[in-house]
Amino acid sequence: MQLKTLRPQILVITAALALIIGMFFLPRVIINKDKQGALSKAGAARDKGAAPAAGEESHEGHAHAPGEGHDAEEVAHVEATPQQLGELQLLRRQYDQEQNSGNRLKLATQLGEKYAAISKYDSAGYFYEQAANARPGETAYQKAADQYFEAFSFAATEDRSKVLGEKARSLYDKVLKNNPANLDAKTNIAMTYIASESPMQGITLLREVITADPNNEKALFNLGILSIQSTQYDKAVERFEKLVSINPKHVQGNFYLGVALAESGKKQEAEVALKKAKTLSDDPGFQTSVDNELSKLK
Template sequence: MKRSQIIIVIVAIILVAVLFFLPKVVVNDEDKDNLASTEATAVPEGHSEDDGHNHGAEEGTAAEAHMTATPEQLMELATARAKFNKASDDQTRNRLAVELAEAYSKATKYDSAGYYYEIAAKARGGENSYKRAGDAYYEAFTFAATQERANELGAKARGMYEQVLKNNPSELDAKTNVAMTYIATSNPMQGITLLREVIASDPNNQKALFNLGILSMQSTQYDKAVERFQKLVSVNPNHVEGTFYLAVALAGTGQKEEAKAMFNKVKGMSNDPALNTSVDEELAKLN
């Protein structure tokens, strides 16, 4: 899991350096009455230079819009766009839409990647095509710079995933992602219900366990968070993020020695200097 940011309020115990696929909303996953206080924030996203998907040649703002992309990725993107724009028939354009979407994805422009994957999915049909489009929109959703943008991209992701789930209701990854898009809406309980359905179908589902753990922790239900993360690391002992947040949750319950042991375990699991610095800071708080 290389990139995981899901919409959640960033609280003091959550360190920016170790945000991986985190929900960014505060939700009590046990008490529906507390859902009225749900608030959503997001981390910045460099949107496409053509937010309206008027995908012509690269314009003067492209360098700024694609600050995370390498020159090679930008060249690949420009080439793919030129080929797509020159395509003279729908069959060729639909085929090249996938190539262009892949180039946008490599350049971390996931909203545009979703747009072109969607073109291909609508032309081709098929579970895998819609899943690919949904995944791209979902990734863009996790980086949304505003609540309005998150709502828009979350809705796009749900639309693609609904096509997947219509034919394959057991596609739990799609169902989990749909759940997390609902967490950022005015109806977060719908998302929590879906996550629980995933756990009911697959008690060892790592993504659902992780997200429920984060939601429990953000509502300061540290005991429930400990339960979720302990289950997660029992399923996958190498889950770095799960181990880190298990340590955070243990600290939240006052189990300092157990938290220290988990934080030290994290240091042995990752060579990421930012993560290890964050762990050291957390350990300092416990001493």
Template sequence: MSRSQILIVVVAIALAAGIFFLPKVVVNEEDKENFAKAETTAGTPEGHSEDDGHNHGAEAGAAADAHATATPEQLMALATARAKYNKATDAQTRARFASELAAAYSTASKYDSAGYFYEIAAETRGGEKSYRQAGDAYYEAFSFAATQERANELGSKARSMYEQVLKNNPSDLDAKTNLAMTYVATTNPMQGIMLLREVIAADPNNEKALFNLGILSMQSGQYDKAVERFEKLVAVNPQHVEGTFYWAVALAETGQAEDAKALFNKVKGMSKDPALAASVDEYLAKLN
């Protein structure tokens, strides 16, 4: 788990916020000239370009971190893929190049643009795989949205793609889990929670659903339930670092200090992430 991921979830738990994802800006270059200029300098947050069909403007400066930049090689790959896409004349060829362009955007961590072009490909090709690619890209962008408005927009796009996936394959529990988490960030979070419970009913050992239910329990202050979820998760996967960390947090919040200390110390031996180690030390200092 990255430092920013740990911090954002811890802050969300403390504030019981509705959105608990890392802010992120997605950048598109407006034309080949901009791509060429960027070959020697890193990209800067600009939001979507109009030629992508959905111009969103710049996000808050606080979100303009390393995630918002692309390497010169990535920018060149984007320029090449975009040139192919723009030159395509028939729908099938354009869909194929839309997928290539989407993949290039995904590689550059510009997930909303990746979702946009995967969606174009999916609308032409159809099929579970195409819609799943679009849904996953939009979900990544949603997960890093810097504002509630942006999260709502991207969550809605992800939902529409995942709904197409589930029409083709109702047993895709990963798609259902992601779909659930987009609902959690809306004014109807219970719909998301019910979907997560459906996933658990179908697969009691589903790690992703257990983790998300644990986090949601913590956000609502239901630490006893969080303990149960994370304990189950770690039983399923003893090497789940994040699950072990949040299990320890939940135990600490329920007054089980000694058990929490033991787990926090275990976490320190499971990961070399300095941010995680710092978070563990902070909790241990409070418990000692």
């Protein structure tokens, strides 16, 4: 599945978009300023007409009822096979009827895995959360938080992003209580804040991550994207140059380095970075985006 092999997903963001909307998509954007008034997503087919899996029920306290009412733009899932749907239905029935806490823990974990396999991230997060509540710990809470963060990253509406972002953040807070040095959790918390009414709180957290680990790839990437969004292209170049020096095969890092260099007027350097990015992924959508950026340099 292309979405799994090349993240972030490809977006078209126009200059007219409000900064905070752009920030919401920061972990997963590729910028293309050619089209005005458009916001499109590519790189993965959406199953826009998929019906909820048979037999799926609501759960109290869940950010979204498992398998029900997913936004088409958010779900971004591979179409579940009849076998997968049948397995989910059976496991859900077993989970709802099971009284033994140990068996419920195993079933919750299995359900989390199977929902994650079809990219129904909020449902996966819900069941991983049940497992974490039954057997608390840093790893268990992070597994649940990561799934909610994935759902947050694909949310198509402001309301959904708020709900899922808050859910991910609350679980990451539990991760940090177990291990305050978990920088991955702190970085993801930062991104949920950047998409909220408190973006500066997120930027502060990202800077804390960089202070603790100057070579943190995820924080460097997100700070670089923030610099592009705020048209601080020299700062963006600095962030992405460091990122690709740490990880020369970072696909998006090389791409955005090219974008930032181009915006800084350094066309020759931009061409080198973009052509390198193109060699690092065969994703058709990504290849098209690189070609579009290269064409602007002529």
